[in-house]
Amino acid sequence: MLKLSVAGNVVVRPLRGGLSPILRVTTKSDYPFPLRKQSALLLDDLTDSVADGFGAVLARGGSEQGAEPEANVLILAPDLHYLADGDVIKISPDGRIRTIYRQAGRGVSLLVTERCNSFCLMCSQPPRDVDDDYLIDDYLRAIPLFDRSTREIGITGGEPTLLGDRLFALLRTLKSYLPETAVHVLTNGRTSSDPTIAEQFARLKHPDLMLGIPLYSDISSIHDFVVQADGAYDETLRGIINLKRYGVQVELRVVIHQQTYARLANLAAFITRNLQFVDHVALMGLELMGFARSNIDALWVDPLEYQQELVEATLTLARAGIKTSIYNHQLCLLNPSIRSFSVKSISDWKNEYMPECSGCSLKPECGGFFSSASLRRSPNIRAKLVA
């Protein structure tokens, strides 16, 4: 699993004036001079001859000898050796480097706040009540450096809408600098129960904006229990309705675990009756990160055990013409009737396979596992051989 924020880089020449520059990585030492100030030159070895004028110089190896006499020269910790052309990084005065954007990554995800108004049992990114306003500031500076051909950018939290106007400023910046890039915001939808919030999403007139909103049950008390917030079900439903009323695209996200699988088919039927206008439904396997680890015994269920519910839910939604996907499930555990709904959804820096998978003919289409699956996985994982 890739680390996105790494200390332990060796500061060879200190950073100028305590600034934290945000720079785009290049490996071309003859990079055009006017672009160098906002670029970080990445070298294999610091002893290589170094052109001047770059915002920073990063090296995977080498020593101080022969180094460029300018400031902002660092030797990267091994965890950052994955950096490549087009990546966007932030360098802190203490030498910590945060990777904001990876050009080679399949999906770019921007965590905009760790604060949240829910406290989900299985949260993979447990909320923290911290002052993290700097995150948005960083992104506002970094977005102009992102590659314009980026396919999709995800906005995650915490609950992004708690940032209010600052979130909408970020979304406007994305639309302005990356007009062809799809934007996917993970929100619990509760703040959109206020129609003026929903309206602001619509007012962006973003050409490809989708809000991913979790709905865990057709029953208010069960949903509120899963998100550990009384009244959340009503707010989320009103949020979804408001957003669709304003024409904003909405995806429903259902995480399947021990507390939700029993009514999964009921939830699907509820969606076809009440929320048929949503644009996508994602039925998702559990990621064993964050709170999901703390609550593993109350949440874990072998996916093999809920196949009947999952098949009925998937086919109910598909029959109603609702675009439906299954995320985070290994193909060998899915009933063959619904394998075609499975999508390789696990970010490439989280994705792995297990020893049982060797020789499996489904592997090229299979999403595999979250890295966190080493904690617990189904005892029913089997390599499928071509018939």
Next chain:
Amino acid sequence: MLAKRFTPLSVYRTKEADGYKLLPVRFTPLDSDRYVISNISGEFRVVTRDVIDALVSKELKAGSTVYDDFKAAHFLYDADSNAAIDLLGLKYRTKLGPIAQFTGLHMFVVTLRCDYTCQYCQVSRQTTDLLAFDMSAEVAKKSVDMAFESPSPAIKIEFQGGEPLLNFETIKAVVLMAEERNRSEGRDLAFVIASNLSLLNDEILDFCDVHGIYFSTSLDGPETLHNKNRPRPGKDGHALTVAGIRSIRERLGVDRVSALMTTTEASLGNCRAIIDEYVRLRFNSIFLRPLSPYGFATRAGHFARYDAERWLDFYKEGLAYILELNRQGYRLSETFSTIILNKMLTPQNPAYVDLQSPAGMGIGGIVYNYDGDVYAADEARMLAEMGDKTFRLGNVLEDNYETLMLSDALLDPLEASVAQSVPMCSECAFVPYCGADPLYHHATQSDAVGNRITSGFCHRNMGIFKHLISLMEDSPKDKEILLNWAWGR
């Protein structure tokens, strides 16, 4: 076990223990031990009598599976959530949506002449040489203008007869006028010709190709039955219709022709043969239609010859065979069931004029007769040809849109057609799927509201509703097929 900082489900369930309130529901016995309970947007469950008793006496146990199911189906709500009322309102508005769209189906009777001599003819056709029964150019022009007075974003013009192809010149004129008018109107404009196809020729096919016109034809079953029901000089009606279907499919495309069957006394014993004929001709839907009590059908005593019960047996036999064909791998749906299932199992409303509340007469579909008279429904002009002009709204040459749509001949029966307020319908669990059909009750009971106990309309629909629900409750395989019909899969 949850980690300590998390609150257990039981705490989130505490508000449910304070009791619940009922949302608007109705219930009706399904059979000797089961009831159907439904809400105003048509969601239903099948339960035993004691569950109904527990529900209405507020004794359902909070947190039980049946409690959760009823809460999710919006039969009840409790202090934990009031989203049900918003959602129910949204669903009810969606179901009533088509009414706000107003009149979308505009039927043009371009001639009453016909080359057939069907005994059961419901429109009292005239022989082919009586030009007095053709629609004039002036009436056609005024009728097109009237159709575009409708605020509906979609306008479908259906050419009726008689045999409309006997007056193809007027069809052409109407199509060209409507298209010209639509260049500035921008409606979703469509044309259908309801024809026996015997007069189909290359000129007609070319015109229909250029203008995207659809055909709807009559096919009563295999050759012997069809020709018996629908006699034509030469006794070649079936062969001509089948040849016409083939020409349209080849020249215009497979989806450009649909077929309808009419049930007669002779049809009743030929259920499988009729369906087999539709399969042989590779149709994917069949409409097992009852005969309506209008036109020659009543005069000749045809309508009286079999009652709703006999028709229901025919329908059930047919449906069982259609389901069998589906299980065997041929996709065939029954159209009337499909309309009802769409209302039962989805949030949609297919806006079928005969199952609407208020009725679709005038506000769903309207008829422009050859002589300029405007009727609230196809059945209304059938009654008029029998001498009963109760549902004549006016004439396109004398009246304007406002006087037609505000006439007592329309508003009175519409008021009588709100099923939710009709005696016996108001408390029926099936009312979200049904209508009130004031024309039928006027024709059979001389009263637009009518009495449901002796109503063939009620008896027939009730039988279908119960039969479809029983099939879904008792056979998962049939349920799967019926669900696919409901969603148009």
